[in-house]
Amino acid sequence: LQRMLSIAVEVDKSPNCSSCKIADVIFPFILNIPLRSQREAFLNTMGSQLLRCKLLELLFQHSCNVPTTLPLSLAKILYFLSHSSVLLQYQDETATWQKWDEMLEYLSLLLLSYQNVILAFPLAEHLRSSLTERMDLIIQKAKPKHQDSDDIGHLDIHLQIEDFIGRMQQVLGEPFPLQIMEKLNMLR
Numbered sequence: 001l002q003r004m005l006s007i008a009v010e011v012d013k014s015p016n017c018s019s020c021k022i023a024d025v026i027f028p029f030i031l032n033i034p035l036r037s038q039r040e041a042f043l044n045t046m047g048s049q050l051l052r053c054k055l056l057e058l059l060f061q062h063s064c065n066v067p068t069t070l071p072l073s074l075a076k077i078l079y080f081l082s083h084s085s086v087l088l089q090y091q092d093e094t095a096t097w098q099k100w101d102e103m104l105e106y107l108s109l110l111l112l113s114y115q116n117v118i119l120a121f122p123l124a125e126h127l128r129s130s131l132t133e134r135m136d137l138i139i140q141k142a143k144p145k146h147q148d149s150d151d152i153g154h155l156d157i158h159l160q161i162e163d164f165i166g167r168m169q170q171v172l173g174e175p176f177p178l179q180i181m182e183k184l185n186m187l188r
Helices: 002-011 015-031 036-044 049-063 074-083 096-118 131-139 154-172 178-187
Strands: none
Touching (some): 002 049, 036 049, 036 096, 049 074, 074 154, 096 154, 096 178
C-alpha cells in the first residue's frame, strides 16, 4: 500500500496536488485507526515524505480550534504546537499524558518530513516538483525555494514551547513524564 501511494504521488505532473488529493481521501481512515501503534506504523512506514506531510497537516488542522490558512511551513508547525488540542478521540482508557505524547510524536514527525521535503538532501529538496522538472532542478543545482513563513527565530521557538508547556501544566500538572520532556527537547 505504501509503495502504491508513493507511486501515485510521483506519477502526477504536480506531486503537491496529487498528495493533497490522496491525503483528503486517506484522512478519514486515519481518524478511525483505533490504536496508536497502528497509526504510528502507518505514518512511519509511509514512503512519500510529501504525502506524510499532507496527512499530518490535515491531522493537526483537524485538532485546532482555529485552523490556519498559512501554507505548510515552519511557522505553521509552530502554530500547531500552540493551537492543537489532543489529536484524536480515544475510545479506550488512554492516560491524558499519553495523548499529549502522541501529539508531540506526530509534530516531530511532521517537522522531520517537512525538512526532508524542503531542506534536506538533493533529491528530496524538490519533492513538490514533477519528476521531469526535478531532474532539471537537480542538474541545475537549484536551491529549494523557501517561504517567508520558514524564517522563524529562536525567540519564536522558545515562546511557543513555553506556551505549550503552560497549556500542558494546566492539564497534566507537574512533573511531566520523562517521555514528554524528551520529546519537547527533541522538538526544540
